[in-house]
Amino acid sequence: MSHPIIEDLNKRYTVKQYDANKRISADDLATILEALRLSASSINSQPWKFVVVESDEAKQRLHESFANKHQFNQHHAKEASHTILFAYDPKFTKEKFVKRVDAEVSSGHLPEDMRENFMGAYAFAEANTDENGNNAAWTKAQVYLALGNVLHTLARLGIAFTPMEGVDAELLGEQFKDELDGHVCEVALAMGYPDTEQDWNHGLPKARLAKEDVIAVV
Numbered sequence: 001m002s003h004p005i006i007e008d009l010n011k012r013y014t015v016k017q018y019d020a021n022k023r024i025s026a027d028d029l030a031t032i033l034e035a036l037r038l039s040a041s042s043i044n045s046q047p048w049k050f051v052v053v054e055s056d057e058a059k060q061r062l063h064e065s066f067a068n069k070h071q072f073n074q075h076h077a078k079e080a081s082h083t084i085l086f087a088y089d090p091k092f093t094k095e096k097f098v099k100r101v102d103a104e105v106s107s108g109h110l111p112e113d114m115r116e117n118f119m120g121a122y123a124f125a126e127a128n129t130d131e132n133g134n135n136a137a138w139t140k141a142q143v144y145l146a147l148g149n150v151l152h153t154l155a156r157l158g159i160a161f162t163p164m165e166g167v168d169a170e171l172l173g174e175q176f177k178d179e180l181d182g183h184v185c186e187v188a189l190a191m192g193y194p195d196t197e198q199d200w201n202h203g204l205p206k207a208r209l210a211k212e213d214v215i216a217v218v
Contacts, residue, residue, distance in 0.1 A: 008155040015160045015194045016201045018079040022193035028157050029082065032191070035153040036084070039146035043121040044100055047092040047139035048146060049183040051085040051176055053077075061175040062188075070166035073190075080162070081192030084150070085172065087183035088143045090136035097122045140186065147187065154191060162190040 024032075029052075036050055053062050059078050066074035077083065089096070101118055104110035110118055128138035147163065154161050165187050172185045196202045 005152075008152070010206060011158075012151070012155040012160070013201055013204070013206075015162045015190070015192070015199060017195045017199040018076065018081070018160075018190070018192045019195040020079040022081065024081045024159060024191060028159060031157065032150060032153055032159075036146060036150050039149040041142040041145055042138075043097075043124050044104065045092060045097065045125065045139070045142060046100055047089040047096070048143050049085075049087045049089070049180055050146070051087065051179045051185070053083040053085065059083075062172075065168050065171040065175045067168075067171060069168055070164075073162075073164050073166045076162055076164070076190040079192070080190035083191065084189045085176065085180070085185040086143045086147055086187050086189065087180050087185040088136060088139040089183050090139065091133045091182075092125055092135055092139050093133070094119075094122050094125075097125065136184065140184075143187065147189065150189065159191055160194045161192075164188045164190060 033050075033052065041047070053059055062083060063074060063077040066077065097119070101110070101115060104118060105112055105115055125135055125138060129135040151161065151163070167185065167188050169184055169186045172188075173180060176185070194202050
């Protein structure tokens with residue numbers, strides 16, 4: 001199949017070794033962050049926080065968060081151009097949803113006279129909230145919508161990446177307490193350019209199941 005989207009997805013892969021001397025340009029980073037902001041979420045809840053690790057000081061903090069486990073990912077902390085921490089709100093309340101609805105109205109997307117009706121959409125969150133006010137499973141799912149969106153954006157830009165569930169949420173919560181502001185990070189995304197001589201995963205063919213094994217058209 002020949003299509004720019006398919007070509008992008010065939011070229012992308014999970015980087016194992018970055019070239020620490022190559023940086024993402026300011027223009028490309030701006031595109032990535034705007035794509036991130038525009039990510040879809042259920043009821044436009046946006047129950048997330050994205051922390052962009054760019055400075056040497058922040059990279060050191062990220063590096064230290066691997067002290068107890070997942071050390072196989074630790075080298076990405078300093079070698080990747082940037083890393084994004086994808087964090088979810090474990091207690092996304094109706095009061096927080098109000099801010100999203102207000103943005104719907106102020107943007108002109110939602111007529112003022114429909115505001116209260118749209119507030120009813122919070123029922124989707126309530127259906128996934130336990131007796132302690134925790135709806136982390138639902139909000140974490142929204143984070144993966146944003147992650148998928150950014151992966152395709154990076155593929156389009158020709159920027160390499162490494163999605164990492166191998167992070168320590170507890171230590172990240174300590175190292176980036178102020179930036180996360182109560183949100184929980186259980187997945188991060190390293191980004192940059194591969195060291196093609198050292199990266200054993202570079203240039204290998206795709207390994208995916210056949211279409212008929214995973215797609216049913218009825």
